[in-house]
Amino acid sequence: MIPAPANIEELAEIIRSSEKVLAVGARTKPALSTTDSSVQLVSTRNLTGIVEYDPAEFTFTAKAGTPLREIVRILEERGQYLPFDPPLVESGATIGGTVAAGLSGPGRFRYGGIRDFILAVEFLDGNGGRFRGGAKVVKNAAGFDLPKFFTGSCGRVGVLTEVTFKVFPRPPATRSFRIPCATPAEAVELIATVARSRREFDAIDYQSESGEVFSRMRGPADALDALAADLRHEFPRAESIGDAIWDDITELRFATGSEWLEKRPLTLGTMAGFVGECARAEIKCHVSGGGSFVWMHGGNLTHARHPLTSGTGCIIRNCARQPTTAYSGSVFDSRLRDAFDPARRFRGV
């Protein structure tokens, strides 16, 4: 049973009394918390709730263990949303775990990813000390940008206890489209064209298996209908589809049945080659964020151990059931760990 402290003091006590410690949320990304038995896991599931939310500020503050589902629902009630489409909402992911994993969804295309919406963090360091970074306002340039540094840090520099985010008003309507492409190269050309177009798409994804580009526009309904007609004029093969596709993508349902799942940063310039290489290795690809990252997945150990999965991505599911690297380290790991965690209680590379 993983201990789940009821407050920050208890959490700090667990950190201080452990030799090695790793915080977990709902464990929807199990590979990130697959460790050997020397590591004490500690759950944030009892550190929940929205602490501050004033819709007029376009910001909210929530405790780290708050499920995204709750946040998305409360924002929706007030006509607001997190534009970067945090993944695994319905699967139960927490806001803290999503920050630590540094994950965004298709919507990161238009206004940026999770790193671009996080404004402030509160965290405990390796000695259980309590710190804040950033500020709970939409604009701030005071001090080092710790909120960004924590994004993607996978629990290695501190335990997040509270996060503050910027939110946007939710556009009144959505229109979704499917455009089939014969080859990855054709998809790259299409994505590059529509990404630069006047129409302001808010998401552009590509599924390598089916060769389909999915795109989405948001705004006033009348305007979207006019824009959709214009899109079909330019791309006669563009087909209107239901918006449910985006929930499937956000929940990573394309990888249902894949025992191994990894996120990898990508560029459009390298996409066609990368997708082709994956196809030859029977690794499936879902490209998201207008070509800025790819979800690679496969069904078995062969895929998980393929040279393509060399550890430069963030592996969130791993059938190998071994402690995973999550990502390769940098020379600064040790020096920055001296700053945050001199006792080396958090997991290293």
Place this chain on the structure above:
Amino acid sequence: MQRGMSIERFESIFSPERLLISPAHLSAYESDALTAFHSRPAAVVVPESADEVIATVRLCNELRLPFVARGSGTSLSGGSLPIAGGIVIALNRLNRILRLDPTDRIAVVEPGVVNTQVTVAAQPFGLHYAPDPSSQTICTIGGNVAFNSGGAHCLKYGMTSNHVLGLKAVLASGEVVEFGGESRESVGPDLTGLFVGSEGLFGVALEITLQLLPRAETFHTVLAGYRTLEEAGNAVSAVVASGLLPGAIEIMDALAIQAAEAAVHAGYPKGCEAVLIVELEGPREKVAAERIELDALLATSGAVEIRVAADSAERMKIWKGRKSAFSAVGRLSPDFIVQDGVVPRRRLGEALRRIGEMSRESGIRVANVFHAGDGNLPPLILYDGREAGALERAETLAGRILKMCVEMGGSLTGEHGIGVEKRDYMPEMFSAVELDLMKRIRSAFDPLGIANPGKMFPCADAPALSQHGLHPLEKAGLISRE
């Protein structure tokens, strides 16, 4: 080691015309846009390549000489103020756009590239670089990166940090590192995000990868004049509550309007206590739908006069007035301090009232030009440095305003950075242990503490605070005090 000896070592890297040591040359670099502070460096070096910057930093490291990188010197927080006896690395000649990729919508630039030049280069591809500080026609990307500069469009598009995908830098330790890359996504702790806004305390960026965004097809720019600041503030609240997401929401008060009018004849409505600028942007179909909502909302907001920019020339005129307001205030007062504290938006009205009260109490005029959409209020505190004690009184008022911003749950700075100007106020916002953590982080990049020391953190060795800025002739290098 003798200082004179140290400087000689730089002769191995720089020819005499790019190693400036004469008082006449050095005086031009004594201040940045925060002219109340000045400090004389031992030398200014003018590298023409990244390798020369690397060699300079490595030599500084060897000699334990403090250094500051400088672009156009537009920092309003004294961020590029030289360290007395240290080295200024003037980066203006590293001004090449190394690569512009319209497919991936990125530009790789050197630090001395001027902000607007990125957009100029991107425009043929229908792209632009979003961050637009008021000084964008002269400020450099390197400086924008060091201080995480903002602009008028931050609510919707964020600050510089949100547009930097990766960078190559030489750290104060002499190591050359690469953070991030050409992808908009990354894996692992966001070191690029940590570097941006670090105020030059880690090292010097040599190559910066920027994301470019598609340029909006159309704009709908509205200027509304109000009898009171409060009415303008209420109009902002109504816009925010409407669910619209304008690209920019700006307010100028009477003093700022007067200054902008005198400077660029922007044609702002006469006799108004406040002017509000709201701009929608996007595809024509979307803007056409949203402007109906915005126009209806402003029509009932109590505005004395509402003007809509009919074309791009009129739009530019409205923005020129806004962006020139800071320098224009120079016409109203010989000296001024620019602040840029942030308060939660709901407390904007209260903050403005309190600034007004403090201004009256102290007898010091304050002009307000602010990014109303994001609660960022840069008050301009006007004073005459030739009057005994005037600067100190202005600084006291500035300090009270900063403390108020933090008390209200905001920030000391929205976009100018802490620099030398606000470093003593950092303890208002961060605890001693939080500041210690930041210092330890700094040590990971700069173990000797030679990269732009004296900025961001409160410290004992204060630079000279002058009564008045440099004499213009001194600034131009025509006269000098030595």
